[in-house]
Amino acid sequence: MLGFKTFPHQSDITFDEIETIEGDIRLYKTPYGNFPSMTSILSVLDDGGIDEWKKRVGEEEAERIVTEAINRGNSLHDLSEKYLLNTLKREDLIGPGKVLFNRVKRYLDQIQLVIGTEVPLYNVTDAYAGRTDAILLIDDEITILDHKNSRRPIDLSKSYNRKKIFCYILQLYGYKKALEEMTGIKATQGCLIIGQHQTSNAIQLKYNLDDDFIKEEFKKLLLIYYSNMDVKESAYFKL
Numbered sequence: 001m002l003g004f005k006t007f008p009h010q011s012d013i014t015f016d017e018i019e020t021i022e023g024d025i026r027l028y029k030t031p032y033g034n035f036p037s038m039t040s041i042l043s044v045l046d047d048g049g050i051d052e053w054k055k056r057v058g059e060e061e062a063e064r065i066v067t068e069a070i071n072r073g074n075s076l077h078d079l080s081e082k083y084l085l086n087t088l089k090r091e092d093l094i095g096p097g098k099v100l101f102n103r104v105k106r107y108l109d110q111i112q113l114v115i116g117t118e119v120p121l122y123n124v125t126d127a128y129a130g131r132t133d134a135i136l137l138i139d140d141e142i143t144i145l146d147h148k149n150s151r152r153p154i155d156l157s158k159s160y161n162r163k164k165i166f167c168y169i170l171q172l173y174g175y176k177k178a179l180e181e182m183t184g185i186k187a188t189q190g191c192l193i194i195g196q197h198q199t200s201n202a203i204q205l206k207y208n209l210d211d212d213f214i215k216e217e218f219k220k221l222l223l224i225y226y227s228n229m230d231v232k233e234s235a236y237f238k239l
Contacts, residue, residue: 010115018120028129030122038130038174041225045236072096073149100195103202107193113137121178132175141189144175148194162239173218176209
């Protein structure tokens, strides 16, 4: 029987909601204008791998796999968020994310303090926005957390998986920068908790968000998106 932890919350920090504008490019309506989402900016690094995969497995099978992954990811995300908000009940443990939640829970239980969940963030200086799954205290460090969901185990010996994780790290760093500009709160750690469907387990990956390599690669990403820097300048294409 799973024992549920009760998480302490930082109650004196609040974040104003921002509206999502869906379209070819996802935008967020901020008090300073409409900014592209982090995922939209990261899309410039797409090297055609997804299209190749769809051709290989067929459009119908690809759509089935993607739909299953979305449903599983949404279910896992909802269970994890409820758990961090101390509102999860045992009868809520249903749906496609149930098994994976039981695997990621041990990592969630390492959290010392919840500062916010589903936090809307934007950076005026660099003109982007997004929503991180949680801002937390882990290992005595302010941490940006994103839940992820993978059909297969993350094998970092494969270029595809290294590229995927690289994009996730840049996403975490973007949230870090936005958080600091908005509030002055400096997050030093990024954390990915990834549920792996085929093996019914989960992994946790942590990163130092003050790493100079991450900073420089994020600068390149923005230059690629907003100016004429060659996309091949990103380390993404060397992974």
